[in-house]
Amino acid sequence: MRKVVAAKLHGIHVTEANLNYHGSITLDPDHCEEAGIFPLEFVEIWNKNSGARISTYVILGERGSRCCILNGAAARTCQPGDQVIICNSIYIPEAQIAAMTPRILTFDHDNNVVERLCYQVRVDATGRYQFSILNEAGVRQPIPLLTGIG
Secondary structure (H helix, E strand, O other), X not given: OEEEEEEEEEEEEOOEEEOOOOOEEEEOHHHHHHXXXXXXXXXXXXXXXXXXXXXXXXXXXXXXXXXXXXXXXXXXXXXXXXXXXXXXXXXXXXXXXXXXXXXXEEEOOOOOEEEEEEEEEEEOOOOOEEEEEEEOOOOEEOOOOOOOOO
């Protein structure tokens, strides 16, 4: 079994940090449903501002609120306005990787969805994996390449 990305909220902004609430992250149900993130599901959160990386579970906030609230101990890792990446994952047999199409939502500063993307892995004729990022129209998006190495 391999642990792989199932869905991702990329670049969503923290709207509140509530130290005095039970631990978790509160998210807008609309964002969760569109990406494929379930209530009570464990997610990893990566803070793009500070580099902090934590794991907690999802609770649903008010529908349409565009909220992203870190609660309890998680509130110590993020400040309102911080940009974070929220990712869930699943375990699958390696042979099923090409059947996956994880959904990725990207956000503006007000937590409106800007892009709807998906990841795609395919096996080519030589048996090698090929990775693509597709937009909602199915058009391949550029993948950043490392340059200036060595």
